[in-house]
Amino acid sequence: MDLEQEPQLPFPDGFFSVITMLAVVEHLDPESLVCLIEDAYRTLKPKGMIILTTPAAWSDGLLRLMARLGLVSKEEIDEHVFPYTLSLIGWYFGKAGFEMKKLRFGYFEFMLNLWATAER
Numbered sequence: 001m002d003l004e005q006e007p008q009l010p011f012p013d014g015f016f017s018v019i020t021m022l023a024v025v026e027h028l029d030p031e032s033l034v035c036l037i038e039d040a041y042r043t044l045k046p047k048g049m050i051i052l053t054t055p056a057a058w059s060d061g062l063l064r065l066m067a068r069l070g071l072v073s074k075e076e077i078d079e080h081v082f083p084y085t086l087s088l089i090g091w092y093f094g095k096a097g098f099e100m101k102k103l104r105f106g107y108f109e110f111m112l113n114l115w116a117t118a119e120r
Contacts, residue, residue: 008035014045021052025089026080033082034092041096044120050093051117057083059112086114093118 019040025033040050055063060083067077086105093103098118105116 009039009043011043013042014048015043017045017048019044019048019050021050023053023055025052025084026054026082029081033084034095037092038096041098041120046120048120049117050098050120051115052089053108053113053115054084054089055080056107056112056114057085059083062112084114086116089114089116 021036021040028036037050044050060080063072063077063080066072067074090100090103090105093116094100096118098120102119103116104118105114107114
C-alpha cells in the first residue's frame, strides 16, 4: 500500500478500535496526510483512537546531521518529507472531524519526538 499514491484505507467505516501510525507521518506529503487522517477517522469505531508519533519539527536538522555522521540511518532520514509540529498535527485532527477536547499531545525521548492521540 503506497499512502502517497492512495491515502485511503481499504477498510469499511467503523472497522478499527485503534489505528497506530508510529514513525509514519514524517514520510508523507502534507496533502496525503490530510486525506489519511480523514480516512482514519472514517474507519474508526465510535470511541476508537488514533495514535501517532513523529520526530519533532525542531529535531529535523539534528537528525540530518546525525545521518551524515552515520549515527542514524541516512536512507530513513532522507525519506522524511515534512517535519510536523504538535499544533499542525492538532489542525489535521480537527480538519478530519476529531473534537479538540479528545486530543492529547506530548514529547518523548528528550523532546526529539512527539506523540499525539485522538479519540473519535
